[in-house]
Amino acid sequence: MGAESIATVWALLIATAVFLYVVMDGFDLGVGILFPAIHAREHRDVAVNSVAPVWDGNETWLVLGGGGLFAVFPLAYAVILPALYMPLIIMLLALIFRGVSFEMRFRAETRAQQLWWDWSFSGGSMVAAFAQGIALGALVQGIAVEERAYAGGWWDWLTPFSVLTGLALMAGYGMLGACWLYWKTEGELQDQARRLARRLGGLTLFFIAAVSAIMPFLQPEFRARWFDFPALIAALPVPVLVVLLAWRYFRALADTPETEAAGAEHPHLSHDAPPPQRFVWRDSIPFACALGLFFLSYTGLGISMWPMMVPPEITIWDAAAPRSTQIFLLVGAAVLIPIILIYTGYVYWLFRGKIRAGEGYH
Amino acid sequence: MLWDAFPSALDLARFQFAFTVTFHFLFPALTIGLASYLAVLEGLWLWTKREAYLDLFRYWLKPFAVNFAMGVVSGIVLSYQFGTNWSVFADRTGPVLGPLLGYEVLTAFFLEAGFLGVMLFGLGRVGRGLHFTATCLVAIGTLISAFWILAANSWMQTPAGYSTAPDGRFMPEDWWQIIFNPSFPFRFLHTVTGAYLTTAMIVGAVGAWHLLRERREAGMALPSSALNERSRLMFSMAMWMAAAVAPAQAVFGDLQGLWALHYQPQKVAAMEGHWETQRGAPLILFGLPDMEREETRMAVEIPRLGSVILRHDWDGEILGLKAFPPDARPTNVPLVFWSFRIMVGIGLLMIALGLVSLWLRWRRRLYTVPWFHRWAVAMGPSGLIAVTFGWITTEAGRQPFTVYGMLRTADSVSPIAAPAVATSLAMFIVVYFVVFGAGIWYLLRLFAQAPRSHEPGPALGEPIRTAGITPAPSVRPDRVQGGRPQPVE
Numbered sequence: 001m002g003a004e005s006i007a008t009v010w011a012l013l014i015a016t017a018v019f020l021y022v023v024m025d026g027f028d029l030g031v032g033i034l035f036p037a038i039h040a041r042e043h044r045d046v047a048v049n050s051v052a053p054v055w056d057g058n059e060t061w062l063v064l065g066g067g068g069l070f071a072v073f074p075l076a077y078a079v080i081l082p083a084l085y086m087p088l089i090i091m092l093l094a095l096i097f098r099g100v101s102f103e104m105r106f107r108a109e110t111r112a113q114q115l116w117w118d119w120s121f122s123g124g125s126m127v128a129a130f131a132q133g134i135a136l137g138a139l140v141q142g143i144a145v146e147e148r149a150y151a152g153g154w155w156d157w158l159t160p161f162s163v164l165t166g167l168a169l170m171a172g173y174g175m176l177g178a179c180w181l182y183w184k185t186e187g188e189l190q191d192q193a194r195r196l197a198r199r200l201g202g203l204t205l206f207f208i209a210a211v212s213a214i215m216p217f218l219q220p221e222f223r224a225r226w227f228d229f230p231a232l233i234a235a236l237p238v239p240v241l242v243v244l245l246a247w248r249y250f251r252a253l254a255d256t257p258e259t260e261a262a263g264a265e266h267p268h269l270s271h272d273a274p275p276p277q278r279f280v281w282r283d284s285i286p287f288a289c290a291l292g293l294f295f296l297s298y299t300g301l302g303i304s305m306w307p308m309m310v311p312p313e314i315t316i317w318d319a320a321a322p323r324s325t326q327i328f329l330l331v332g333a334a335v336l337i338p339i340i341l342i343y344t345g346y347v348y349w350l351f352r353g354k355i356r357a358g359e360g361y362h
Numbered sequence: 363m364l365w366d367a368f369p370s371a372l373d374l375a376r377f378q379f380a381f382t383v384t385f386h387f388l389f390p391a392l393t394i395g396l397a398s399y400l401a402v403l404e405g406l407w408l409w410t411k412r413e414a415y416l417d418l419f420r421y422w423l424k425p426f427a428v429n430f431a432m433g434v435v436s437g438i439v440l441s442y443q444f445g446t447n448w449s450v451f452a453d454r455t456g457p458v459l460g461p462l463l464g465y466e467v468l469t470a471f472f473l474e475a476g477f478l479g480v481m482l483f484g485l486g487r488v489g490r491g492l493h494f495t496a497t498c499l500v501a502i503g504t505l506i507s508a509f510w511i512l513a514a515n516s517w518m519q520t521p522a523g524y525s526t527a528p529d530g531r532f533m534p535e536d537w538w539q540i541i542f543n544p545s546f547p548f549r550f551l552h553t554v555t556g557a558y559l560t561t562a563m564i565v566g567a568v569g570a571w572h573l574l575r576e577r578r579e580a581g582m583a584l585p586s587s588a589l590n591e592r593s594r595l596m597f598s599m600a601m602w603m604a605a606a607v608a609p610a611q612a613v614f615g616d617l618q619g620l621w622a623l624h625y626q627p628q629k630v631a632a633m634e635g636h637w638e639t640q641r642g643a644p645l646i647l648f649g650l651p652d653m654e655r656e657e658t659r660m661a662v663e664i665p666r667l668g669s670v671i672l673r674h675d676w677d678g679e680i681l682g683l684k685a686f687p688p689d690a691r692p693t694n695v696p697l698v699f700w701s702f703r704i705m706v707g708i709g710l711l712m713i714a715l716g717l718v719s720l721w722l723r724w725r726r727r728l729y730t731v732p733w734f735h736r737w738a739v740a741m742g743p744s745g746l747i748a749v750t751f752g753w754i755t756t757e758a759g760r761q762p763f764t765v766y767g768m769l770r771t772a773d774s775v776s777p778i779a780a781p782a783v784a785t786s787l788a789m790f791i792v793v794y795f796v797v798f799g800a801g802i803w804y805l806l807r808l809f810a811q812a813p814r815s816h817e818p819g820p821a822l823g824e825p826i827r828t829a830g831i832t833p834a835p836s837v838r839p840d841r842v843q844g845g846r847p848q849p850v851e
Contacts, residue, residue: 052479052482052483053479053480053482053483053484054479056431056434056474056475056478056479057472057475057476057479059434059438059475060467060471060472060475062438063437063438063441063467063471064464064467064468064471064472066441066442066445067441067460067463067464067466067467068464068467069445070441070444070445070452070456070459070460070463070464071456071457071459071460071461071463071464072460072464074452074453074455074456074457074460074531075453075456077444077445077449077452077453077456077460078445078449078450078452078453078456079449080445081442081444081445081446081449081452081776082445082446082447082449082776082777082778085446085776085778085782085786086782086785086786088442088446089446089786089789089790090789092438092439092442093789093790093793095435095438096435096436096439096793096797097793097797099431099434099435100428100431100432100435100797100798100800100801102431103427103428103431103801103804104428104800104801104804107428107804107807107808109807120797148453148529149449149450149453149777150449150776150777151777153779154778154779154781154782321456321457321460322457322533322534324457324533324534324535324537325456325457325458325460325461325534328461328534328537329460329461329464329465332461332464332465332468332469333464333468336468336469336472337468340468340472340476343472343473343476343477344472344476347476347477347479347480350480350484350487350488351479351483351487
């Protein structure tokens with residue numbers, strides 16, 4: 001395999017790692033974003049415990065994205081990170097507040113202390129999501145490069161478009177978080193999650209439409225991808241599938257007479273016995289649809305950007321490390337990533353099902 | 363002019379890295395040691411069935427979780443800081459160092475993060491064997507993580523196995539040489555042993571503190587058998603560790619010093635405070651290295667001992683700092699000189715603590731001598747301090763280079779304006795002191811709680827239901843004895 005095709009494989013691998021990060025940390029950051037809407041203390045405990053065993057693993061994909069970029073596309077790493085200096089630093093600080101709050105909430109000795117850590121959890125989640133969205137928008141808009149280095153100022157990242165993508169990602173993560181809670185909880189909290197998921201789903205679709213409308217005008221290459229024949233044919237299924245998924249999403253979250261009746265007829269929706277399997281599976285449909293919406297938006301972004309790594313100048317092949325570096329890490333990644341996916345999946349399976357008040361180790 | 367007094371972007375970036383990496387390493391130093399300690403405790407509990415081991419496991423699991431979370435979030439900062447603040451370094455070294463960090467993520471971070479959830483939340487949910495496996499995997503993950511990050515750090519100290527491209531990038535030639543570069547093996551041993559000692563000092567201090575408190579609350583001297591079994595056990599284990607490992611650490615440190623003398627003679631000269639090259643060099647115990655006058659003033663020295671230690675030869679020649687051009691000498695000699703002495707001084711105190719513990723144990727007075735317990739409490743933070751100053755010695759001693767002899771720190775920095783770096787630095791300082799200050803406060807509060815029998819921990823009294831797919835409770839009522847659940851096998 002030539003260095004160029006290995007670089008292509010690596011670009012796809014890193015794109016996959018970033019996507020896994022976005023959806024996995026997306027739902028646990030989303031739970032934090034929803035915190036102001038969840039008032040009852042026991043509901044907050046359940047919400048936090050639903051993500052506590054997995055958040056750390058989810059966030060590791062962010063480290064893989066960063067570390068992988070450093071290893072395989074060092075030029076992109078060396079240009080993107082200084083260009084996005086402030087949003088990334090703010091994201092890291094926000095992730096500190098969010099990450100320690102998982103433990104600190106349960107160590108709090110007074111109500112006031114716990115409220116402070118609730119705010120730290122929620123504020124950290126919101127700011128991290130917003131900063132990630134801003135970073136994405138700033139990258140897509142393009143980065144000034146001269147002689148293998150960032151050549152812009154330290155406020156270049158702040159534009160109306162990057163603020164729009166920041167808000168969009170907050171809404172999207174909020175939607176994922178609401179769908180996760182809808183899947184993993186029951187009773188009052190689940191009802192609330194259903195309402196939140198509907199609202200945030202609508203908001204996310206609005207943002208998807210807005211960003212999609214602006215994207216083609218940011219770079220001439222983007223426009224060619226979406227409006228020139230025959231590229232149009234390849235790109236067209238994306239918006240069509242978005243509409244189909246959105247329809248399925250809202251149908252799953254509707255208050256149908258069937259769900260109402262099921263709640264009344266089946267006492268296992270009360271707190272004594274587990275709900276039957278079909279309810280747990282059915283409750284996962286909105287989450288699956290939300291994942292699909294993220295995947296389609298991400299694919300759309302990929303269609304626009306390919307093969308740019310740092311628009312408008314640097315392609316994935318410009319940014320690639322020497323062949324020896326790429327192969328050395330690829331050998332390990334080919335063996336280890338499947339293993340990681342297996343045991344990560346196993347841990348998720350271990351903590352499957354509905355979460356209840358009082359679960360956790362604290 | 364005010365602007366002239368404002369530090370340069372380079373100085374700010376250096377201080378920011380020093381601040382964030384120093385703060386960060388406090389946590390993994392304890393994580394590495396505690397993860398292994400927890401694995402030993404759980405293993406001993408499974409093997410001997412002695413309940414005190416399980417109580418201690420649960421007791422130390424809580425601070426471990428708090429500490430681990432702080433290590434994770436402060437570590438992510440570092441993986442991005444290479445790019446945000448040191449982008450030229452990242453571009454040049456990425457082809458060599460990138461895969462080492464990539465392998466750290468793939469082999470260690472995912473393993474730790476994945477099984478930490480099982481370790482913390484799974485004691486009542488999975489079988490004992492599986493839970494013990496999870497604990498061991500987390501402990502092994504911390505060691506693998508240390509392996510890769512220390513390989514990367516050591517390569518910056520003693521680069522090997524590379525060539526340089528015309529554009530200044532380092533190109534990998536031999537991965538074996540890159541990973542097992544000359545300073546790596548002893549740095550790994552020295553650092554992991556340091557982490558174990560750090561943990562032993564903290565565990566010992568907590569045990570000693572509770573022994574003292576019991577005696578104070580009883581208002582009289584208590585016989586060993588009347589003291590809390592768990593406090594005694596953790597104190598005893600920690601003192602065994604100190605007695606066995608502190609002397610070994612001195613040997614590893616000496617070996618690492620010998621390697622440094624070969625590969626980084628300037629650093630050793632700064633550590634020793636030697637300016638002139640001499641045969642039969644003295645060992646300078648204390649003194650004031652003066653960079654302007656190029657001498658160590660008011661030196662208290664032992665003749666010839668420097669050559670004996672470093673060359674293992676009465677007349678061995680030791681290069682002084684003046685043998686190197688000023689722009690290839692460490693930029694802050696007093697810092698290197700004093701940091702080294704603080705580390706060594708604490709190491710000697712640890713060896714003394716271990717030896718005295720052996721004596722007291724032999725006299726059967728280990729649990730009943732208050733002055734020794736006070737000493738152990740005072741030594742609680744000593745490991746963290748020694749580890750910190752050890753790192754300052756080796757990192758400040760590597761200056762003015764990031765990649766020793768090859769890439770200067772001044773040429774490694776990102777093209778970021780000073781106000782941006784100053785802003786981020788200010789934010790890091792405020793956030794770290796607030797968040798990690800609170801975290802350390804909670805850790806101290808956890809240490810202040812006496813270890814109890816039937817330590818409430820991961821497994822709860824009520825059945826934990828893996829709802830939905832398998833409705834059977836994972837804690838069966840017939841296995842709950844005395845109100846304490848036993849995991850299903």
